[in-house]
Amino acid sequence: xxxxxxxxxxxxxxxxxxxxxxxxxxxxDLHEIFLDFPDxxxxxxxxxxxxxxxxxxYPCIPNWHYDNVPRVNGIQKFNLCRLDLPMYLWISGxxxxxxxxxxxxxxxxxxxxxxxxxxxTAASNFTWRGFIRAAHKDxxxxxxxDYLRRHSQVYLDAKTFQW
Numbered sequence: 001x002x003x004x005x006x007x008x009x010x011x012x013x014x015x016x017x018x019x020x021x022x023x024x025x026x027x028x029d030l031h032e033i034f035l036d037f038p039d040x041x042x043x044x045x046x047x048x049x050x051x052x053x054x055x056x057x058y059p060c061i062p063n064w065h066y067d068n069v070p071r072v073n074g075i076q077k078f079n080l081c082r083l084d085l086p087m088y089l090w091i092s093g094x095x096x097x098x099x100x101x102x103x104x105x106x107x108x109x110x111x112x113x114x115x116x117x118x119x120x121t122a123a124s125n126f127t128w129r130g131f132i133r134a135a136h137k138d139x140x141x142x143x144x145x146d147y148l149r150r151h152s153q154v155y156l157d158a159k160t161f162q163w
Contacts, residue, residue, distance in 0.1 A: 004033055004107055008092060008128035014048035017140060018147035023048065026148060033090060033132065038109050044088075044134040045142040049152045051131070053123035058155040059095060059131060060120035067133065068140050069114050081114040085136040088112070092130035095121040114139065122157065 006029050015023050020041040024031060027048060034041060051059045067087060070080040088109050089097065096103040099118045104110045112118070123129075 004092070006030070006033075006092065006130060008050055008130045009052070011050045011130070013149040013152045014050050014131075015147045016047055016149050017045045017143040018048075019045060019142040022142075022147050030132070036109060037134070038088070038111070039086065039134075043137055045137055045140050047131075047133045047135070049131045049149065051129045051152050051154060053095070053127050053129055053154060055125055056122050056157060058120040058122050058157070059129055059152075060097070060155065062120050062122070062155055062157065064100075064117050064119050066114055066117055067112075068135055078115070082136070082139050083113050083115055085139055086111050086113065087136065087139065088132075088134040090132040092128075094127065095123045095129065097121070120155065 011027060011029065015026055018026065023046040024034065049059065053059060069076040069078060071077065088111055089104065090109050091097060091104060091106050093106045096106065097118055098121055099112070099116055
C-alpha cells in the first residue's frame with residue numbers, strides 16, 4: 001500500500017463541499033492523494049476534516065448512520081437517494097471507519113453509496129487524523145463560497161466521558 005507523508009498537524013481544519021480545484025488550492029498537500037482518485041475529480045464535491053484526537057474521542061458519529069441522505073422535515077427520505085452515483089472516502093489512519101461489512105483500509109479510496117451504513121470508532125491514543133469524503137455533485141453539489149472549515153468537532157462516549 002502506498003503511504004502518503006502528510007503532516008496533518010500542519011493543516012487547517014479542512015474544507016466543506018468544495019470543488020476539486022478549490023480543495024487543492026486550500027489544501028495543496030493533498031495533491032498526491034488526489035492522483036490516485038478512482039473517478040473524475042471534477043464530478044465531485046469534497047469534504048476534508050482534520051482532527052487532533054485524544055483517547056476515547058470519535059472523529060465522526062459513533063452510532064450507525066448514512067451519509068447525505070436527503071431530509072424532508074427532519075426525516076431521512078431514502079427514496080430520494082441516488083444509489084447509482086458513488087461517494088468515496090479516504091482516511092489517513094486510525095481510528096478506522098466501520099461499515100457493516102468491516103473496517104476500511106486507511107490511505108485507500110473506498111467507494112460507497114448513500115445506502116451504506118457506517119460508524120466511527122474511538123481513538124485509542126493521541127493522534128492526528130485526516131479524512132476526505134467525495135460526494136458526486138448530483139448528490140451534494142459544491143457550495144459557491146466559504147469552503148474553509150473553521151473547526152472539526154469530535155464526539156464523545158457519554159458513558160466514558162470525563163474532564
